[in-house]
Amino acid sequence: xxxxxxxxxxxxxxxxxxxxxxxxxxxxxxxxxxxxxxxxxxxxxxxxxxxxxxxxxxxxxxxxxxxxxxxxxxxxxxxxxxxxxxxxxxxxxxxxxxxxxxxxxxxxxxxxxxxxxxxxxxxxxxxxxxxxxxxxxxxxxxxxxxxxxxxxxxxxxxxxxxxxxxxxxxxxxxxxxxxxxxxxxxxxxxxxxxxxxxxxxxxxxxxxxxxxxxxxxxxxxxxxxxxxxxxxxxxxxxxxxxxxxxxxxxxxxxxxxxxxxxxxxxxxxxxxxxxxxxxxxxxxxxxxxxxxxxxxxxxxxxxxxxxxxxxxxxxxxxxxxxxxxxxxxxxxxxxxxxxxxxxxxxxxxxxxxxxxxxxxxxxxxxxxxxxxxxxxxxxxxxxxxxxxxxxxxxxxxxxxxxxxxxxxxxxxxxxxxxxxxxxxx
Ligand SMILES: Cc1ncc(COP(=O)(O)O)c(C=O)c1O
Numbered sequence: 001x002x003x004x005x006x007x008x009x010x011x012x013x014x015x016x017x018x019x020x021x022x023x024x025x026x027x028x029x030x031x032x033x034x035x036x037x038x039x040x041x042x043x044x045x046x047x048x049x050x051x052x053x054x055x056x057x058x059x060x061x062x063x064x065x066x067x068x069x070x071x072x073x074x075x076x077x078x079x080x081x082x083x084x085x086x087x088x089x090x091x092x093x094x095x096x097x098x099x100x101x102x103x104x105x106x107x108x109x110x111x112x113x114x115x116x117x118x119x120x121x122x123x124x125x126x127x128x129x130x131x132x133x134x135x136x137x138x139x140x141x142x143x144x145x146x147x148x149x150x151x152x153x154x155x156x157x158x159x160x161x162x163x164x165x166x167x168x169x170x171x172x173x174x175x176x177x178x179x180x181x182x183x184x185x186x187x188x189x190x191x192x193x194x195x196x197x198x199x200x201x202x203x204x205x206x207x208x209x210x211x212x213x214x215x216x217x218x219x220x221x222x223x224x225x226x227x228x229x230x231x232x233x234x235x236x237x238x239x240x241x242x243x244x245x246x247x248x249x250x251x252x253x254x255x256x257x258x259x260x261x262x263x264x265x266x267x268x269x270x271x272x273x274x275x276x277x278x279x280x281x282x283x284x285x286x287x288x289x290x291x292x293x294x295x296x297x298x299x300x301x302x303x304x305x306x307x308x309x310x311x312x313x314x315x316x317x318x319x320x321x322x323x324x325x326x327x328x329x330x331x332x333x334x335x336x337x338x339x340x341x342x343x344x345x346x347x348x349x350x351x352x353x354x355x356x357x358x359x360x361x362x363x364x365x366x367x368x369x370x371x372x373x374x375x376x377x378x379x380x381x382x383x384x385x386x387x388x389x390x391x392x393x394x395x396x397x398x399x400x401x402x403x404x405x406x407x408x409x410x411x412x413x414x415x416x417x418x419x420x421x422x423x424x425x
Contacts (some may be wrong), residue, residue, distance in 0.1 A: 016143065023038065023367050029337070039062060039192065039392060041251045050294070055290065069169050073104075075274065082102045085261065102264045103273045105141055105272065106280050111246045116142070116186070118271065123183075129182060131151060131153070131179075132155075134176055136376065142376055143376040154378045155171070166335075186218040187206065188219075189224060194344035205421040210242055211240075217242060224339070226300065227247075228253075228309075230251060230253035243264075252308055259363075286361045315397070319343055319404060321331060325411075328414050341393065342393070344389075346384070347388075353386045354371045368407065381409075
């Protein structure tokens, strides 16, 4: 089959596609597998009850459901909902925005595809620009979203040791260079895969750098405030008219409605709406229908703060404590859990690659994500890339506990094997 460059690029079997297939196959097999790999949000019964209530209310009102499923929204999404969102952001954070600053998309994954290719790639003047990721590791879902080759530039982080077993990545501003080759800066905050939350100071500096260079700062707020608020540190949300804040309905518990939210200068929001019209006519209306009443009443804040955040915080700290205890005797470090659904584990001087570690865990019935996938834009060899794993703690407690125990056991085995190999020599 002959394919265009676009066809080749977008349909290629990337490493992560193969890995996801592999995880899917493992789960479909006869053996019980402990899933600590995927990024699906947890099923939180009390949150599900809230959304069930909204749906029941829709169904109970004559004609409401029929109206909901039968009409396209405009390409920017349900206008009433956009105004309600703007009111929420104004009231909560004092952001100077109206509904015209907001555009919905069919999932924030699509938001990034649109925004990245709006600001990076080939320009009419013949130049080619990249997206700069100021701190890698960064979200794997960005990696294949660029339409031109060599789409990302990334900077290795500073590693700050907070205690014997805890570290935090920070942006290495000395190494961060915004050249003419850069079309936008992007960071997820909280970060998938590490659970890092860029500090207010880092964000202010990045925003200033972006403005000085006449390029936007894209902040991926899929796990941030005001919803789903899976954030355990004291970071302030950030927006200015040179920043594009991307939100998602997925992590509060609605991944199926495929709704992303872009907050930006009016001209950017308008252009994204135009692109929606080309790519998909209109954003899904089910998201606004299910989340809208909670945004209108402010209930979305309570659900996030009182149900979603504590649920994940408890699980994050329990998982981290279990690993710290089990891995006291090896050179193990854990990224400070500040948000999102993941723990990022660093086994310093791990004698096997992260892929081999993944394979060994898979053979013992535990699925995780090997860390080396999470460094888009960092092509140079760097041992650290092979020493990390991402684990999701969102699943049922007993599965997470059993999975983590096996991870600890396999890590200890790998270090011990290397030690005995050295001793034999
Ligand atoms: C950091 C980050 N951004 C964006 C997304 C995409 O989310 P969605 O397309 O479901 O809105 C995810 C999903 O896991 C994510 O982790």
